[in-house]
Amino acid sequence: MIHLKQGDMLAQVGSVVACLMFVWAMFKQYFPYELRDRLEKYNKRVFTFVYPYIQIKFHEFTGERLMRSEAYSAIETYLSSSSSMQAKRLKAEVVKNNQALVLSMDDHEEVADEFKGVKLWWVSGKNAFKSQTLSFYQVTDEKRYYKLKFHKRHRDLIIGPYLNHVLKEGRALKAKNRQRKLYTNNGSYWSHVVFEHPATFKTLAMEPEKKKEIMDDLITFSQSEEFYQRIGRAWKRGYLLYGPPGTGKSTMIAAMANLLNYDIYDLELTAVKDNTELRKLLIETSRKSIVVIEDIDCSLDLTGQRRKKKEEEKEGDEKEQKPKLPKEERDSKNSQVTLSGLLNFIDGLWSVCGGERLIVFTTNFVEKLDPALIRKGRMDKHIELSYCSFEAFKVLANNYLQLESHQLFAKISDLLGEAKMTPADVAEHLMPKIVPGNAQVCLESLIGALETTKEKAKLKAEKKKHERRKHRQPKRKQKRQTTRP
């Protein structure tokens, strides 16, 4: 009996559906287009009135030139973790030099998310259009999108805070997964290679407190978007790294990039023709970047207009006798990039570009730089990288020889207090050698080098003292002669 009743019901439902389809087909076939359109409009209005959910679509490509939407890509990355947990069909992409896998949900999958106790759903979809071009093969254009669905009573929470949260998290995850690049400029064009420098703050030889202070400063900067926005200043920070060659200036820049996940732009100022080219280069830097100008004292006449004018006058006088300069020097003289141009761009341009940027100047001769260039606000932090201290040596010994302590450390500590040796030179002695008793041999070689350096420094100081005394004696003699009646 029951079986019969169910069968009857199914037959009835089937005939009702068939009837409705027939009516709909007739309606589409014979009703005038305008009337049909109007009816569909009212139909949708009734539907949205009864349906309590709001839907927002984010298309993959937007704009007239169909650029890939940044929001779509941020959403895709944001949803990757919930997709890998919830979706049954996934898409995989390999990033970071084939080392990391990013999963996203395949078309027509749905995942749920929760924000401040409110549940919402993301659906991935695509529209397929037949291409208008004539082709033997059927060509279809596919336009993908994400659709966000939530109850209308949460409209304010979702449209404001939730979507901001999704975009921010998505961008941050994307930045973490992306491969960083090292850019160098050839004139006004950047070319890049993948940045894979292994230096980190852990391997940087430096006193621990100083290292911590720099790391804290960098991390605070990278988390201060709202602060910079509130005070109305560009989100940028300037670092001046100074010290003798081989003390780790370039190594520190690599460690900064690895800590913050930034790209590096190594700006060769002598190759930039004028301020227009400089502006173009600076505008093209990515949102998370370190712009480096190495050996700023040699790059250009960055000491500004005052000295430039004097030099021009002098040049006029000497023009006839001057021998031809080597090419690099000529380039730097031909470049019309000025100190004021550079400073104006750094100060002004990035205020409108958005993004977080560090600008790092390095020099071996800090005293040569114009105070205007390095004043606080332009170069916010001045960091001296100096000769190797015992604390710095311990980092190198751990890096190179995996040694925490050794009986020779005490002697090395004393010698480092008396002899000046750069971390680069110390590191050279700690390079592994193919002999038995490796660590001992390395440390003894370092001790030998430190003793030689100490002796040389002592001899040099004595020689200097002697020369000074010699220089003073004739003066005194002269004085005695002039004062004698």
Ligand SMILES: Nc1ncnc2c1ncn2[C@@H]1O[C@H](COP(=O)(O)OP(=O)(O)OP(=O)(O)O)[C@@H](O)[C@H]1O
């Ligand atoms: N503080 C340091 N910590 C770890 N390694 C260092 C340090 N200083 C120098 N080195 C080692 O010495 C090499 C040269 O250092 P680096 O190029 O960073 O010096 P620099 O100060 O930038 O020199 P320059 O002024 O000549 O450019 C590096 O490859 C690195 O291995």
